[in-house]
Amino acid sequence: KNEVEQSPQNLTAQEGEFITINCSYSVGISALHWLQQHPGGGIVSLFMLSSGKKKHGRLIATINIQEKHSSLHITASHPRDSAVYICAVRSTGTASKLTFGTGTRLQVTL
Amino acid sequence: DAGITQSPRHKVTETGTPVTLRCHQTENHRYMYWYRQDPGHGLRLIHYSYGVKDTDKGEVSDGYSVSRSKTEDFLLTLESATSSQTSVYFCATYSTATGELFFGEGSRLTVL
Numbered sequence: 001k002n003e004v005e006q007s008p009q010n011l012t013a014q015e016g017e018f019i020t021i022n023c024s025y026s027v028g029i030s031a032l033h034w035l036q037q038h039p040g041g042g043i044v045s046l047f048m049l050s051s052g053k054k055k056h057g058r059l060i061a062t063i064n065i066q067e068k069h070s071s072l073h074i075t076a077s078h079p080r081d082s083a084v085y086i087c088a089v090r091s092t093g094t095a096s097k098l099t100f101g102t103g104t105r106l107q108v109t110l
Numbered sequence: 111d112a113g114i115t116q117s118p119r120h121k122v123t124e125t126g127t128p129v130t131l132r133c134h135q136t137e138n139h140r141y142m143y144w145y146r147q148d149p150g151h152g153l154r155l156i157h158y159s160y161g162v163k164d165t166d167k168g169e170v171s172d173g174y175s176v177s178r179s180k181t182e183d184f185l186l187t188l189e190s191a192t193s194s195q196t197s198v199y200f201c202a203t204y205s206t207a208t209g210e211l212f213f214g215e216g217s218r219l220t221v222l
Contacts, residue, residue, distance in 0.1 A: 004152065031209055043200060043213040050209075086152070088211075098143075098211075100152030 003027050006087050006101035013108050019074040021104045023087030026068065030093070034061050034072050035086040037103070043086070046072070077108045113137055116201050116214035124222050129188040131217050133201030135181075139212070141204040142184040144168075144176060146197040147216070153200065159184055191221040 007022045023032070034046040047054050047061040049070065054061050058077075063070040074081055084103040091097040113136035123129055133142060141160055145153040145168075155168030157176040165176050173195060175187045188195055201214040 002152075033211055035211070035213075042215040043202075045211045045213070048209050048211070088153070098153075098155065100154075102150065102152045 002101070003099045004087055004089055004101040006085075006104050008104060009102070010105045011107070013077050013106070015078055015108055015110050017077050017108075019077050019081075019106065019108075021072045021085050021087075021106070023070045023072070023101055024068060025070075025087075025089045025099070027089065027099070028092040029065075029068075029089045031090045032063055032070050033088040033090070033098075034070070035088060037084045037086060039083070046085075074106075079108045079110060082107045114201060114203060114212055114214040116199075116217045118217060119215065120218045122220045122222065123191055125192055126190050129191050129219065129221075131186045131199055131201075131219070133184045133186070133214055135184075135201075135203050135212075137203065137205070137212070138181055139203035139205055140181075141206070142178065143202045143204070144174075144184065144186045145200045145202065146170065147200060148197050156186065156199075188219075191219075193221050195219065196221045 003026050005024045013019050031050045033048050035043050036046050037043045049063045058075045060073040084105050086103045087101040088098050115134045117132045143158040144156040147153050154170045156174050159165045159178040177185045199217045203212045
């Protein structure tokens with residue numbers, strides 16, 4: 001079993017839909033990162049969470065440390081949100097040990 | 111934007127040749143990382159650095175070496191490239207002040 005599991009692996013939505021991407025992990029962590037990668041593009045950090053909830057524009061990220069689970073929500077989705085979303089966890093007590101999920105590929109259609 | 115640049119962005123080479131990828135950052139971040147990204151796998155750590163001349167191996171370090179002679183530059187070397195090293199390579203830095211990660215644009219390497 002991977003230390004970081006994302007679901008779903010692929011997601012297609014229509015413009016305007018509310019989207020949720022999930023990340024579950026099995027190790028103790030000091031932080032969780034949500035990253036975005038557009039096709040053929042670089043990787044951009046969206047959020048870094050150690051507890052609670054963060055919001056940036058139409059994106060909301062939450063984390064439940066006890067349940068070892070995080071969600072990324074996109075409200076009023078738009079075709080420009082089409083990308084791969086990657087969850088990564090930083091293990092407790094280290095700056096080196098980052099474990100990445102395999103990503104959720106999101107396509108938002110008109 | 112942490113000002114991370116990778117070079118070259120694209121390279122095609124032949125099996126057995128040496129290859130060096132360069133990562134340059136302008137933010138004075140202490141931690142720098144090299145990852146490879148392959149279909150079906152999450153990003154996998156090759157090597158990382160926690161300061162000038164301080165480096166350590168990651169989970170897929172075989173066939174790779176690194177050097178960091180200046181804070182701003184982190185070099186990844188494939189001494190003798192193999193086809194299994196065909197991949198997209200990402201450099202990243204970590205800000206200990208904010209906990210944020212910053213990634214370069216990636217370097218696509220093809221080994222024929």
